[in-house]
Amino acid sequence: MAKITMTVNGRQVSGMCDDRTLLVHFIRENLGLTGTHVGCETSQCGACVIHMDGLSVKSCSILAVQAAGSSITTIEGLAKDSELHPVQAAFKAHHGLQCGFCTPGMVMTAVDMIARHGSSLDEATVRAELEGNICRCTGYHNIVKAILAAAAEMGGLRQAAAE
Ligand code: FES
Numbered sequence: 001m002a003k004i005t006m007t008v009n010g011r012q013v014s015g016m017c018d019d020r021t022l023l024v025h026f027i028r029e030n031l032g033l034t035g036t037h038v039g040c041e042t043s044q045c046g047a048c049v050i051h052m053d054g055l056s057v058k059s060c061s062i063l064a065v066q067a068a069g070s071s072i073t074t075i076e077g078l079a080k081d082s083e084l085h086p087v088q089a090a091f092k093a094h095h096g097l098q099c100g101f102c103t104p105g106m107v108m109t110a111v112d113m114i115a116r117h118g119s120s121l122d123e124a125t126v127r128a129e130l131e132g133n134i135c136r137c138t139g140y141h142n143i144v145k146a147i148l149a150a151a152a153e154m155g156g157l158r159q160a161a162a163e
């Protein structure tokens, strides 16, 4: 067992876990943040994507002890004061979800994608970068539409803030 401390959604948290505990299980079971889903545990489905020190990571692919000292953002950390993050709002507006199981991972991947590409993000890039996120409901068309809409919206927001 090890005691680990990390920052999760802006709050410092500590907990005990086995050396072999995956980060996704620490997030869900120790911290009670069940918005991060477990689909495969083998780094294939992307349901468990979180941000670690600003980059998207499949939280089933690393150990909790490896994340000690890092800054983690989960899906619960995106909305501010009950206002949806623009990517969450775009998924809602463009029907980018059906059962919703893949949605937290899709949204976290999309936020990272938009942070790297901005409003220049295009459809081919979205489809290529979603390779690691599987939607069993096969709702990819609207997921791609939602991500492109969010990229355009967030680019516009950035430009308005700069003016
Ligand atoms: S649960 Fe992590 S990629 Fe599927």
Ligand code: FES
Pocket (backbone or CB within 6 Å): 096, 097, 098, 099, 100, 101, 102, 103, 134, 135, 136, 137, 138, 139
């Ligand atoms: S919305 Fe059901 S798995 Fe994607």
